[in-house]
Amino acid sequence: MKIQVKKYRFFGLMLAVNLVLYLLDRPLAQSSARNAAGFILEVLPIIPPVMVLMGLLDVWTPRKLVEDNLGAGSGVLGAMLAVVLGTAAAGPIYAAFPVAVSLRNKGATTANIAIFLGAWATIKIPMILMESSFIGLRFALLRLAFTIPGVLCVGYLMGKMVPENTPLGDPLPGEQGEVSGSFQKPATTSLAATGSIK
Amino acid sequence: MISYVLTVITLIALAISFTLDRKRTGRALRIGVRSLTSLAPVLLGMMGMVGLVLALIPPQLLSELFKHNGTAGFALVAVVGALITIPAPVAFPLAGSLVKLGASLSSMAAFITTLTMVGVLSAPMEIACFGKRFTLVRQSLSFVLAIAIGGLMGVFL
Numbered sequence: 001m002k003i004q005v006k007k008y009r010f011f012g013l014m015l016a017v018n019l020v021l022y023l024l025d026r027p028l029a030q031s032s033a034r035n036a037a038g039f040i041l042e043v044l045p046i047i048p049p050v051m052v053l054m055g056l057l058d059v060w061t062p063r064k065l066v067e068d069n070l071g072a073g074s075g076v077l078g079a080m081l082a083v084v085l086g087t088a089a090a091g092p093i094y095a096a097f098p099v100a101v102s103l104r105n106k107g108a109t110t111a112n113i114a115i116f117l118g119a120w121a122t123i124k125i126p127m128i129l130m131e132s133s134f135i136g137l138r139f140a141l142l143r144l145a146f147t148i149p150g151v152l153c154v155g156y157l158m159g160k161m162v163p164e165n166t167p168l169g170d171p172l173p174g175e176q177g178e179v180s181g182s183f184q185k186p187a188t189t190s191l192a193a194t195g196s197i198k
Numbered sequence: 199m200i201s202y203v204l205t206v207i208t209l210i211a212l213a214i215s216f217t218l219d220r221k222r223t224g225r226a227l228r229i230g231v232r233s234l235t236s237l238a239p240v241l242l243g244m245m246g247m248v249g250l251v252l253a254l255i256p257p258q259l260l261s262e263l264f265k266h267n268g269t270a271g272f273a274l275v276a277v278v279g280a281l282i283t284i285p286a287p288v289a290f291p292l293a294g295s296l297v298k299l300g301a302s303l304s305s306m307a308a309f310i311t312t313l314t315m316v317g318v319l320s321a322p323m324e325i326a327c328f329g330k331r332f333t334l335v336r337q338s339l340s341f342v343l344a345i346a347i348g349g350l351m352g353v354f355l
Contacts, residue, residue, distance in 0.1 A: 010240070032250045035249030036249030039248060047287055050204065051287075052227065053211060058229050092286075092314070097328075118315060122286065127290070129204050133204075139355065142307075143351065150343040150347060154343055163331075
C-alpha cells in the first residue's frame with residue numbers, strides 16, 4: 001500500500017540525515033542516535049501488548065449488533081455504541097474511514113459517524129495505560145473525561161450542521177420500520193429480527 | 199513497571215480469549231501483528247526525528263519556549279498537531295518527551311487531540327470518503343474541541 005511505502009520512506013530519510021550528520025558532526029549525530037534509541041527502548045516493551053489488546057477488543061466487539069443500531073432514531077444508545085465501536089478498534093483515524101463508509105452505507109447517521117471517527121482517533125481504552133506511562137495517569141484519565149463528552153458534542157453539532165448522507169447500500173431489513181419508538185433495547189430487537197428467536 | 203502490568207493483563211486476556219474461541223484469538227493476534235508492523239516504521243521514523251531535533255536544538259531553548267511563551271507554545275503544538283495525523287501510540291511517547299522538555303500538560307492535551315483527530319494532510323482521504331462539508335466541519339469542530347480540552351486541562355492539572 002501507498003501509506004506503507006510512505007512510512008518507510010520517512011524512517012529512511014531520518015537514517016540518511018543522521019548518516020550525513022555523522023560525516024559532518026560526529027558527536028551531534030551520536031547524541032541524536034542516542035536520543036532516538038532511548039525513546040525506542042522506552043516504547044518497545046509497551047507497544048506489543050497494547051497492539052494485542054486492541055486486536056482482542058477488535059474481534060470480541062459484536063460488530064454486527066453495533067452496526068445495526070447506528071441509524072436514524074438510535075439516539076443516545078446509538079451514540080454510545082458509536083463510541084464503543086470506535087474505542088474497540090485498532091489503528092489511526094485514516095484506517096477508520098473505510099469502516100465509517102460501510103457504517104454510513106448501512107444507514108448510520110452523520111452524527112454517529114462523526115462520533116465513531118472521533119472515538120476511534122482519541123479514545124482507546126488499552127491506550128490509557130500507555131498514555132499514563134508516558135505522561136501520567138491523572139493526565140490520561142482527565143483527558144478521557146473531557147474527550148468523551150467533547151466527541152459527543154462534536155457528533156451532535158455535526159448532525160445539525162452537515163446534511164445526512166443518503167445510504168448508498170441497501171437498507172438492512174428491520175431498519176426501515178419504526179425505529180424511533182423503542183430505544184430501550186434495540187440490541188435484542190435487532191437480534192430478534194435477524195436471528196431465530198422463538 | 200507499567201509494561202509488566204500491561205503484559206500480564208494482555209496474557210490473561212489472551213488466555214481467556216483462547217479458551218473461549220481459538221480461531222477468534224488467532225484473528226486478534228493477526229490484527230495485533232498487523233498493526234504492529236504498520237506502526238513500527240512510523241514509530242521508528244518519529245523517534246529518529248525527535249532524537250535529531252533534540253540533538254540539533256538545545257533542550258534549554260525548547261523548554262524556554264514552553265516556559266516563557268506558554269501561549270505561543272500552546273498555539274504552536276496545536277497547529278503542528280492539526281497538520282499531521284499520527285496514531286495514538288506514536289503520539290503518547292512524543293508528547294511524553296516534550297513534557298520532559300518542559301511543555302505544559304495542557305498544551306500536550308491539545309497536541310494529542312489535534313494530532314489524532316485533526317489532519318490537514320489526511321483531509322483529501324476524508325473528503326473522498328465523506329465529502330468536503332463533512333470533512334471541513336468535523337476537522338474545525340475537532341480543532342476547537344482540542345483547544346477547549348487543552349484549556350480545561352490547564353485549569354484542572
